[in-house]
Amino acid sequence: MGKLIQIKNLVKKYDDKTVAVNDVSFSVDEGSVVSIIGRSGSGKSTLLQLLGLLDKPTSGSILLNNQDISQFDDTKRALYRRKKIGIIYQNFNLLPEYSIKDNICLPLLLDNEKIDQAYFEELVDLLGLKQLLSKQPYQLSGGEQQRVAIARAFIIKPILILADEPTGNLDKANGDRVMDLMLNTAEILKTTVIFVTHDNTLAKCAGRILEMSDGILVTSTM
Numbered sequence: 452m453g454k455l456i457q458i459k460n461l462v463k464k465y466d467d468k469t470v471a472v473n474d475v476s477f478s479v480d481e482g483s484v485v486s487i488i489g490r491s492g493s494g495k496s497t498l499l500q501l502l503g504l505l506d507k508p509t510s511g512s513i514l515l516n517n518q519d520i521s522q523f524d525d526t527k528r529a530l531y532r533r534k535k536i537g538i539i540y541q542n543f544n545l546l547p548e549y550s551i552k553d554n555i556c557l558p559l560l561l562d563n564e565k566i567d568q569a570y571f572e573e574l575v576d577l578l579g580l581k582q583l584l585s586k587q588p589y590q591l592s593g594g595e596q597q598r599v600a601i602a603r604a605f606i607i608k609p610i611l612i613l614a615d616e617p618t619g620n621l622d623k624a625n626g627d628r629v630m631d632l633m634l635n636t637a638e639i640l641k642t643t644v645i646f647v648t649h650d651n652t653l654a655k656c657a658g659r660i661l662e663m664s665d666g667i668l669v670t671s672t673m
């Protein structure tokens with residue numbers, strides 16, 4: 452199996468005192484699922500933001516499919532992210548004035564890209580959203596909203612899904628279901644996933660667990 456991600460000596464300093472990511476190196480196999488755990492402030496979200504091209508590292512390199520994205524300028528970074536990376540946040544971030552269908556397709560609509568109807572229907576099926584498509588976000592439960600956000604992340608056929616505490620705003624039963632659906636979708640579509648969680652049981656749903664502490668990657672269990 453090929454390496455989708457190769458990170459070497461990655462550093463992110465917000466200022467002289469805050470080294471949020473401190474000399475982190477690891478690689479991720481294509482198609483695998485990795486979870487990131489660690490205390491609050493340990494650098495999990497920062498690491499995910501660097502991987503998601505939302506921010507630029509201070510030093511070090513990030514190879515995605517053997518291409519060094521860490522040196523991209525702002526325009527290239529935004530374009531790469533929009534086309535290749537699906538991001539899921541703790542608070543679903545759906546647009547209230549749009550239908551569920553439009554929320555799912557939004558990344559394509561913004562880029563004037565055609566919707567692959569068969570793929571759209573597959574996603575809707577996998578995530579159990581069929582009955583919800585003409586509704587609006589306020590008419591949905593938290594778990595349903597997050598399933599929509601997951602479909603929106605997958606609609607671009609991303610090479611990588613990044614999820615920062617995707618179950619953080621959900622109760623246990625809903626959180627478990629959302630995690631299950633996200634990972635099942637990724638498995639069927641053969642998409643690599645990296646997710647952050649505070650829940651050690653959910654972390655074990657991944658094939659591999661990375662633990663951050665004070666910006667440093669302390670353990671990596673296979």
Ligand SMILES: Nc1ncnc2c1ncn2[C@@H]1O[C@H](COP(=O)(O)OP(=O)(O)OP(=O)(O)O)[C@@H](O)[C@H]1O
Nearest residue numbers: 465469470471489490491492493494495496497498
């Ligand atoms: N935009 C920013 N500017 C300055 N410092 C920041 C910024 N974002 C994060 N930090 C700092 O970087 C460190 C790592 O923060 P980060 O958000 O990555 O942690 P985290 O592991 O995701 O924490 P949590 O579990 O609470 O979400 C912290 O010390 C934080 O205060």
Ligand SMILES: [Mg+2]
Nearest residue numbers: 495496497615
């Ligand atoms: Mg965080």
